[in-house]
Amino acid sequence: MNCYLVTGGAGFIGANFVKYLLKKHTDIQIVVLDSLTYAGNLGTIKDDLNDARLTFVKGDVKDREVVTSVFEKYPLNFVVNFAAESHVDRSIENPQVFLETNILGTQNILDVAKKYWTTGKDAKGYPTYKEGVKYLQVSTDEVYGSLGETGYFTETTPLDPRSPYSASKTGADLIVKAYGETYKMPINITRCSNNYGPYHFPEKLIPLIIKNILEGKKLPVYGDGSNVRDWLFVEDHCKAIDAVVLKGRAGEVYNVGGHNEKKNIEIVKLTISTIQQLMKENPAYQSVLKTSLDNINENLITYVTDRLGHDQRYAIDPTKITGELGWYPETKFEVGIEKTIRWYLENQAWVEEVTSGDYQKYYEQMYGNR
Numbered sequence: 328m329n330c331y332l333v334t335g336g337a338g339f340i341g342a343n344f345v346k347y348l349l350k351k352h353t354d355i356q357i358v359v360l361d362s363l364t365y366a367g368n369l370g371t372i373k374d375d376l377n378d379a380r381l382t383f384v385k386g387d388v389k390d391r392e393v394v395t396s397v398f399e400k401y402p403l404n405f406v407v408n409f410a411a412e413s414h415v416d417r418s419i420e421n422p423q424v425f426l427e428t429n430i431l432g433t434q435n436i437l438d439v440a441k442k443y444w445t446t447g448k449d450a451k452g453y454p455t456y457k458e459g460v461k462y463l464q465v466s467t468d469e470v471y472g473s474l475g476e477t478g479y480f481t482e483t484t485p486l487d488p489r490s491p492y493s494a495s496k497t498g499a500d501l502i503v504k505a506y507g508e509t510y511k512m513p514i515n516i517t518r519c520s521n522n523y524g525p526y527h528f529p530e531k532l533i534p535l536i537i538k539n540i541l542e543g544k545k546l547p548v549y550g551d552g553s554n555v556r557d558w559l560f561v562e563d564h565c566k567a568i569d570a571v572v573l574k575g576r577a578g579e580v581y582n583v584g585g586h587n588e589k590k591n592i593e594i595v596k597l598t599i600s601t602i603q604q605l606m607k608e609n610p611a612y613q614s615v616l617k618t619s620l621d622n623i624n625e626n627l628i629t630y631v632t633d634r635l636g637h638d639q640r641y642a643i644d645p646t647k648i649t650g651e652l653g654w655y656p657e658t659k660f661e662v663g664i665e666k667t668i669r670w671y672l673e674n675q676a677w678v679e680e681v682t683s684g685d686y687q688k689y690y691e692q693m694y695g696n697r
């Protein structure tokens with residue numbers, strides 16, 4: 328039986344991954360370790376916690392005692408590290424916590440995992456490990472920097488992070504790689520493009536736009552809206568991680584991408600038109616509106632001051648993971664965005680729950696000038 332430590336499992340992708348694992352595998356044990364920052368919400372996995380195969384531990388990945396205690400208590404053989412500060416805009420305002428969580432947190436987990444998984448030493452002095460253990464670092468395409476109009480990121484593209492967030496994720500990747508090289512620890516790194524789907528915290532572009540449209544609020548588009556992201560439905564990302572944990576070659580990096588480049592302004596316009604269409608097809612959805620349906624149109628779009636150092640374009644070449652592990656992005660964007668919008672229309676209670684704390688105050692402080 329595989330026993331997973333899923334750090335950051337109360338966040339957007341981590342929670343989707345937990346739900347995916349519980350559905351896909353029967354003989355499995357999962358421990359979620361999450362400190363429940365503003366981006367983590369226990370309510371997201373509340374129902375899943377009725378399943379005896381899932382356990383939740385509240386704790387910080389930087390805390391040696393907490394991480395040690397979960398390794399002590401559970402026979403963990405896989406670690407999937409999602410725990411991170413994940414929002415680029417926040418990293419521009421306050422870089423320090425990004426370095427602390429993303430780099431030092433990663434190193435702390437690696438160190439404890441190494442200690443618990445080591446069985447001895449080989450003739451050259453390298454540690455030897457228990458059978459079937461692996462540490463997977465969930466990384467991002469942002470470590471490669473920014474592309475011009477053409478080209479794709481491959482696993483050999485030089486690392487060139489440009490924001491405090493991406494610099495911290497690159498630092499984390501390098502320390503993971505160092506544990507793989509220096510101690511021969513079985514590791515993988517996955518580098519994924521922008522995810523979207525259910526349980527996405529409404530500070531990121533797509534869920535923020537959906538929330539604002541339903542409330543009849545302005546839709547802030549940074550700069551001229553021409554920046555390109557390569558969107559991937561979150562369940563496709565979960566499938567990729569599952570494949571890499573189980574079948575990825577130790578020591579390897581795998582890029583994961585949706586083959587789905589869109590300009591931000593296209594995303595915003597498509598979200599508006601999809602919501603209009605869903606409201607007309609199913610008038611019951613109109614009950615969630617805090618504005619009149621007539622107000623939902625492109626007049627809500629507002630071009631605002633650009634993000635500092637805003638990366639122009641990301642695009643992933645996923646040839647390696649497709650060739651080696653048979654993974655490919657299954658969900659077409661038009662299908663995924665409609666599923667996502669329907670989910671938000673039907674789960675407004677979740678949105679209210681995750682935005683009930685400091686969300687409004689923080690949002691006004693951060694974006695008040697836009």
Ligand code: NAD
Nearest residue numbers: 335337338339340362363364366367387388411413521522
């Ligand atoms: P998220 O912000 O929604 O969730 C992060 C989770 O980590 C939260 O539950 C939070 O409480 C937890 N956390 C934060 N600091 C912690 C700490 N010190 N100790 C324990 N838990 C802590 O992030 P997400 O969008 O789900 O991203 C998950 C991972 O995937 C991150 O590592 C991110 O860099 C990476 N990633 C995200 C995307 C994307 O599009 N969202 C794309 C590629 C890679």
Ligand code: DAU
Nearest residue numbers: 413414415467468469520521530531532547548549554591
């Ligand atoms: O590429 C993977 C990365 O995708 C992940 O590593 C990050 O954790 C994740 O947050 C995401 O980063 P982005 O910066 O691309 O995502 P965000 O949703 O913040 O922004 C998407 C694009 O939309 C970006 O070009 C900035 C723009 N934007 C964003 C917001 C929040 C706007 O124009 N207006 C907005 O209000």
